[in-house]
Amino acid sequence: MSEPLLKVRGLKIGATVYPPGEKPHDIDIVHGVDFDVQKGKVLGLIGESGAGKSTIGLASMAYGRGGVKITGGEVWVNGRDIMQSGIGDIRKLRGGEVTYVSQSAAASFNPAKKIIDQVVEAAVEQKKFSRKEAEERARVLFDKLGLPDPQNIGDRFPHQVSGGQLQRCMTALALCPEPDLVVFDEPTTALDVTTQIDVLMAIKEAIRETGVAALYITHDLAVVAQVSDDIMVLRHGNMVEYGSVDQIINSPQEEYTQALVSVRSIEHEEKQPNGDPVLSVRNITARYKGTQFDVLHNVNVDLYPGQTLAVVGESGSGKSTLARVITGLLPPREGEIEFAGRTLSSDLAGRSREDLRELQMIYQMADVAMNPRQTVGTIIGRPLEFYFDMKGEEKRKRIIELLDEIELGEEFIDRYPAELSGGQKQRVCIARALAAKPKMIICDEVTSALDPLVADGILKLLLELQKIEDVAYLFITHDLATVKAISDNIAVMYQGKVQRYGGKSQVLSPPFDDYTDLLLSSVPEMRLGWLEDVIANRKMESAGN
């Protein structure tokens, strides 16, 4: 085999942390990692947050974010150890030989400069092309990446194009200097699911056509499986498994990799409607104060006792607004909400304590859903005190019971939210909702801020608790895999309307309307060749273009 383009040996990365009230000290983020990237090949780096994957990607450009420092090992690019290079050589490397595509193009483009100036800057600065040649090249890349009006789009400012378009522009920026290696750092994570596959396809095509090598960093194994030749699985700064895409996806060796591959394979049998619905949303039309257009148009859905209704849609579909209407935070313009056989006041202030108790809510960001100055015991205990007048030993016993239900021990009672992990925080929020003994809980994107394995654990817990407590869930999410895993009924929302509604098997079976088809087909699947199949077969273009 020829000398690899990028050769990393024993890479160690550390950072200085400044914990409050303690002396600053150094910690290790990456504990010695080896890998190669051959010319024209794509290596996927996959792992959960804190695995050190972005840090490794940036190390190939000899760059450390914040206080991050490369503390040991070798990084060879084109036969040179860049750890031994001077700053002048490193500057030639960055933007010339190795370029970078970040997760948020919106933040990574300078808001004060035209797109074209930023796209050609590195190519011109590194003397790879003249300004004129670089601009010509940029337009060709805009065209290849499927951007509209490739001749003129560069004259716009970053805020004048959409998020999906800007992410493509960032890819053009990275490819413009004709680099040998591009580091893609979660390039599609911030996009809506239907936009994601178009950008993903554009990136894949661009990589293939230009023959550039790439490091593709993501937390989503299904995504990386579509674009990579090889995959390295990372966890806590260590390599877990390293092999070809085929081997990692189809015959993973390590237990952790197996868990990642089989994530979201929860089996949940659809329940049939039983008796009267616990919640009936009737003809709801709503708009925000001071705006001129409706965010919800004539929405009708039912939720049955002890079952789960998944409300699925992309950003702007109105799904979170629906939650605000049901909770009474946003009184609708028309329509009413029936709950447990009574009509709820449209305004929060008009609802009885019993109404409030029986309808609980769990939020997306568990960090900000809990008061940082209250202990877990106070957080879970407050609803017990407030709704049931529990005190002292009785309250404490019930808190411990609830902690037990969410699989946390008694010792958590005196901890503060800052001392919990992301998954533990969300569990405490679940316990707080359960403490009220509700008939129904609104779950607003409760797993989307979590790593896949942690999210999986939360979903399993929710299903388990549904059996024990006989509570109904209104589950708001953009993630169809989650929907498949836990729902009994599904409402697909699009532009403020319910596009498709019914039992899970019915909604997820053909014939589909165009939007549902697009949405369903956009969910990355853990198999090779999925991306090409989708692009070839779908009926409708995504709106994010």
Next chain:
Amino acid sequence: MPLIIKLLAQRIALGLILLLLVSGLIFAGTMILPGDVAQSILGQSATPEALENLRAELGLNDPPLQRYIQWLGGAMTGDLGTALTSGADITASIAKRLSNTLFLAFWAAIIAVPLAIFLGLLAVRFKDRWPDKAISAVTLASISIPEFLIGYVLMYLIAVKLRWFPSVAMINDSMSLGDKLSAIALPVTVLTLVVLAHMMRMTRAAILNVMQSAYIETAELKGLNGFQVIFRHAFPNAIAPIVNVVMLNLAYLVVGVVVIEVVFVYPGMGQYLVDHVSKRDVPVVQACGLIFAAVYIGLNMVADVVAILSNPRLRHPK
């Protein structure tokens, strides 16, 4: 109408309305508060007739609104009335003193603004190293001492012990520019020191804020050197916050001038104001208060206008 013009018009209109309301507040502050002006002027021993005569002379028996409108109408046409204590025309007295004050503030700003921006950049460039720490320490010290004390410390060291510059800053029309500058060297130094610390610290914060943006990382990953990163990518985005910092500090300078003029016996607006507050000469105090407030509001308005003009989202709407 483009959004940007609408916003500018709104901001300028807001400034004018604010000025109008402030004039009302200043007027109310001196006229309607429990203190009786006539009593204050003549003292406790004044006879009732004398008080009554003075009230009539000042128009104190007219309804407040009418007096306010008269005062405001006069102020807008350049007639600020006459001083109670000397009977002098206030507009004429202020004109000379205002130009002296602006002369002082101008030279302080000319030195302080570039110096503060330069030192602010230096602090960013050497963040958490000794130049940055030294700058923070000086800042802490200088915001902990009132302006007038910095004035006396410098006066004691430079004028009295070293005898480099005069300890009082008397200027008049017959002096050459060089003589004038030598006369105001000390007050200018003090004013510079007073605003420098704030301006440095705020410039540092403004630039650091920009430097932490993701697009700065993008620029660094393009292989640009530090100079190119700062001038091509940080600077265009830092203009608005820096102008804001400068304007806020110039506004602060205007207040600092009042005290410094008293310290160095400088014939400007500040001393004029303080003298007449002690003498309870209300028309003069109102006039000076209005002018100081107008300068202050004007500078704040300029800061906002620059911020609107430099916002790419407003300059290049979708």
Next chain:
Amino acid sequence: MKNIPISAMIGLFFTALYFIAAIFAPLLAPYGMAEVVGDVWEPSSAEFLLGTDNIGRDLLSRMIYGGRTTIFIATAATILSFTLGSVLGFFAAVAGGWVDQMLSRFVDLVMSIPTLIFALVVLSVMPVTVPVLILVMGLLDSTRVYRLARAVAVDIEVMDYVEAARLRGEKTAWIIFREILPNALSPLVAEMGLRFIFMVLFVSTLSFLGLGIQPPEADWGGIVKENKDGIVYGIPAALAPAFAIATLAISVNLVADWVLNRTTSLKGGRG
């Protein structure tokens, strides 16, 4: 309490020292406040540690009594400014709507006049007494506290845990005192330190301009005014308050910095 950094310890020590000196001034001062005990502007000696002032009073005694006045007025004005500003700020944030609009626009208006200028305008018609000084300084400064308190409360108010409390059916009082206040306390306490320093500087400036504490009462700004003529003869008596004000201000600043850092840390945690 074992984790107090050395800078905060120094700050706490000197702040406490100044407050103790203020409280026990009559016990600590070697001479009476207005007692003429020596010649004009005597240099420092065993008898007069800091020398004497412009009419022969012991400067150290005047500094101690002056500190008492300055610290008392600054403390009272800070308490007034703080109570008023934070109560109104929280109220505006939680009430929202027109109450918030009215209060906030009025505060904008008052803040568009420089504090010192506004104080001078008002003091030109008011009798200059200690209660009036405290009132004027406290009221003017409460606008700054209002802004901060409102901003902090608005930030907390949009947090999901406040929404969760609302959805639970909690009363406004619970939301203000149990959800918002504990999270707003530290930035407000840090700000209180800064406001206190500002008040010390403010009352000193007013006294120096002859519009604050009236002689023969002593305060730090007044001591500068009385002794400023000595400067040109090379007599540094007027600079003694500079040292006192600066050390007090720096000490309080160090404490405020520590309080503020401690706060940000609690929020950060592991997130």
